[in-house]
Amino acid sequence: MDLAASRRRLIVEALGIAASALAFGFVYGLSARNAGFSPLEAMAMSTIVFAGAAQFAAVGYVVGGLAWPGVVLLTALLNARHLLYSAALAPRLKGVPAARRALMAHLLTDEAFALSVGHFARIGRIDERGYWMAAFGSTFIPWNAATLAGVTIGGQIPDPGRFGLDVVFPAAMVGLAVGLLTGRRELVAALGGAGLAVGTGLVLGPAIGIIAGGLGGPLLGMALPAGSGTEAARLGSRESAERYSMPGTHLRPDQGPPGDPSARSSREALDDEAGLP
Amino acid sequence: MSVGLVGLALLMGLVTYPSRALPLLAPGIERLPKVAMEYLRLVGPAVLAALAAVNVMVVTTEGGSPTFHVGIEWLAVAVCAAVTAWRHNLLVGLLAAVALVAMARAVGFAALPA
Numbered sequence: 376m377d378l379a380a381s382r383r384r385l386i387v388e389a390l391g392i393a394a395s396a397l398a399f400g401f402v403y404g405l406s407a408r409n410a411g412f413s414p415l416e417a418m419a420m421s422t423i424v425f426a427g428a429a430q431f432a433a434v435g436y437v438v439g440g441l442a443w444p445g446v447v448l449l450t451a452l453l454n455a456r457h458l459l460y461s462a463a464l465a466p467r468l469k470g471v472p473a474a475r476r477a478l479m480a481h482l483l484t485d486e487a488f489a490l491s492v493g494h495f496a497r498i499g500r501i502d503e504r505g506y507w508m509a510a511f512g513s514t515f516i517p518w519n520a521a522t523l524a525g526v527t528i529g530g531q532i533p534d535p536g537r538f539g540l541d542v543v544f545p546a547a548m549v550g551l552a553v554g555l556l557t558g559r560r561e562l563v564a565a566l567g568g569a570g571l572a573v574g575t576g577l578v579l580g581p582a583i584g585i586i587a588g589g590l591g592g593p594l595l596g597m598a599l600p601a602g603s604g605t606e607a608a609r610l611g612s613r614e615s616a617e618r619y620s621m622p623g624t625h626l627r628p629d630q631g632p633p634g635d636p637s638a639r640s641s642r643e644a645l646d647d648e649a650g651l652p
Numbered sequence: 653m654s655v656g657l658v659g660l661a662l663l664m665g666l667v668t669y670p671s672r673a674l675p676l677l678a679p680g681i682e683r684l685p686k687v688a689m690e691y692l693r694l695v696g697p698a699v700l701a702a703l704a705a706v707n708v709m710v711v712t713t714e715g716g717s718p719t720f721h722v723g724i725e726w727l728a729v730a731v732c733a734a735v736t737a738w739r740h741n742l743l744v745g746l747l748a749a750v751a752l753v754a755m756a757r758a759v760g761f762a763a764l765p766a
Contacts, residue, residue, distance in 0.1 A: 398743055416657035423665035428696065433664065435703035443660055451667035452695040462675035473677060480673035539753030542725050546732035546749035548704035550742040553733050555697040560690075568698030569705035576710040577718050584706050584718075585699075592698025593691050 381497040385490060385505055389513035392486050396517040403430055404525020405532075406544045410434045417526040421519045425481065428551055429453045434544060441582040449589050460488040467501050475503070482510035560596040568592020704729055724762035728753045 376384075400421070407417035412434070420430045429450045436446045460483055468476055490509035495501055532540065552565050568588035576584025708725040710718050728749040736745035756762040 395743070402746070411654075412657060413654040415653055415655055416661065419658040419661035420664070423661045424668055425665075426668055428700065429664065429668065432699055432703055433660070435707060437657065437660075439703075439706060443663065446660060447663045447667055449695075449699055450664045451671075452692060453699055454668040455671050455692045456696070457668070457671040458675060461672050465675045468676060476676045477673060480676045481669060483672045483676075537754070537757060539728070539750040539757065542708075542728045542749050542753045543746060545704040545707040545725060545729050546746050547742065548700045548707070549729045549733045550736040550745045552697045552700035552704065553736045553745075554742065555700070556737075560694060561697045564694035565697035565701035569701040572702035572706045573709045573720075576706045577720060580718055581706045581710050581712065584710065585702050588702025588705070589695065589699035592702060593694035596694040596698070597687075597690060 376497040378498050378502060381494055382502070382505060382508070384497070385494045385508060386512070388490055388493070389509055392490065392513040393517040396486070396514050397521045399427060400518040400521025401525040401529075402543055402547065403427065403434075404522040404527075405529040405540065406431065406434045406525075406547070407522070408526045408529045409541070409544075410438045412437070412526065414523065414526045417522055418519065421522040424450070425484070425515065425518070426450075426454050426457075427484075427518070431544070431547055431551065435548065436582075436585060438544075439581040439585050441585055445582065445586050449586070452589070457483060460485070463492070464488070467495060468503075470501070471503055479506060479510070482507075482515055484510070484514050486514045560599050562596075563599055564592040564596030566592075567595030571595075724753055724756045 403421070404417055407420070407430075412420075420433060424430055424433070432449065432453060433446060436449065441449075461480060464483070468479065471479070487506070487510040490513055491506045494505045494509065498505075532538070556562050556565060568591065570588075571591045572584040572588025574584070575587035579587075708723070708729055709721055711721040712718050731752055732745040732749035734745075735748045736742050739745070753762065
C-alpha cells in the first residue's frame with residue numbers, strides 16, 4: 376500500500392479510537408472530579424501520566440486513602456507493559472533522533488502502538504509522521520480534551536448518585552479487568568486479588584486491602600501450573616495491545632474497511648514487521 | 653484550586669516514563685526474567701479487580717472502621733462485567749451498569765449513596 380493510502384486508513388482508524396478516547400476521557404474526568412481532584416490535578420494526570428488504566432486506578436487509590444508510595448509502586452507495576460511495546464518499536468525507530476524518540480516514548484500507548492505498527496506494516500517502512508498522527512490524533516488530544524470536559528462540565532450534573540454515576544468507577548475497573556482475562560492465571564489473579572483486597576481491607580482498611588490484592592493476586596495466579604497460562608496473549612504482542620485501557624475499541628488489523636483486500640495481509644505483516652509472536 | 657495531586661502525577665509519570673522510553677533509548681535494557689514478566693502481566697487484572705471489590709464491598713463508617721457493604725452496586729458491577737465480556741465493549745457495559753443503578757434508585761429499590 377502506498378504512503379498516502381495507508382495514512383488515509385490510519386486517519387480513519389484513529390478517528391474510531393479517538394471517539395472512544397473522548398468517551399473514556401470524559402468518564403475519567405468525571406470520576407476524578409467525584410474523587411475530589413481539581414481540574415489542574417486531573418489534567419496533570421492526563422498529560423504527565425497519560426495512561427488510562429493507571430489513571431482510573433489512581434482515582435481509586437486516592438479515594439481509598441492509599442499513601443503516595445503505594446500509588447507510585449502500583450502505577451509502576453501496572454504500566455510496566457509498555458516496556459514491550461517500546462521494545463517492539465525500538466529497532467524500527469533507530470534512525471530517529473534521540474530527542475524525538477524521547478518524546479515519542481511519552482506518547483506510546485496501547486492505541487499508538489497498535490495504529491502505528493499496523494501503518495508501518497502496510498507501507499513496509501517507518502513513517503515518523505504517521506506515528507505522530509496516531510499518537511496525538513487518536514489518543515493524546517481527545518483524551519486530554521475529554522478529561523478537561525469531564526472534570527469541569529461534570530460539576531454541572533446535580534446529584535450524580537441519582538443517575539447511578541457513582542457506580543461508573545467500580546464498573547469501569549471491572550470492565551477493564553475483564554478485558555485482561557485472557558487465561559486462567561489472569562482469572563485467578565483477579566478473583567484472588569479481589570478476595571485478598573476485601574478480606575484485608577475489612578481488617579486493616581481499604582488502602583492496605585488494595586495493595587494486598589494488587590500484589591498478592593498475581594502470586595495466586597502464578598501458583599497455577601505454568602501450562603494453564605499459555606493461552607494468554609504475551610505482553611507486547613498484537614493481542615496485548617488490544618486488551619488494555621479500552622477493551623473492544625482497539626485497532627484490529629483483520630477488521631479493515633469493508634472490501635479492503637489488504638486487511639488480512641496487513642494483520643500478518645504487522646506481526647512480521649514488529650517481530651511479534 | 654487544589655494542586656497537591658500534581659506532585660503525585662509527577663511521581664506517577666516518573667515511574668511510567670522509563671518503561672516507555674528505556675527500550676527506545678537504550679535497546680536491550682528491557683529484558684527481565686521470565687518470572688518477573690509473568691508477575692507483571694498479572695498485576696493489571698489483580699489491581700483493577702481489587703480496586704472494584706474494595707470500592708463496592710468495603711465502606712468506612714464515620715468512626716473510621718471498615719465494614720462490609722452489600723448493595724445494588726454489586727449487581728451493577730456484575731452486569732458491567734458480563735456485558736463487557738459479551739459485547740467486547742466497555743462503554744456498553746458501563747451504560748448497562750449505570751442504567752441499572754439509576755432505575756433501581758428511581759423506583760426506590762436501592763438507596764442513594766451517603
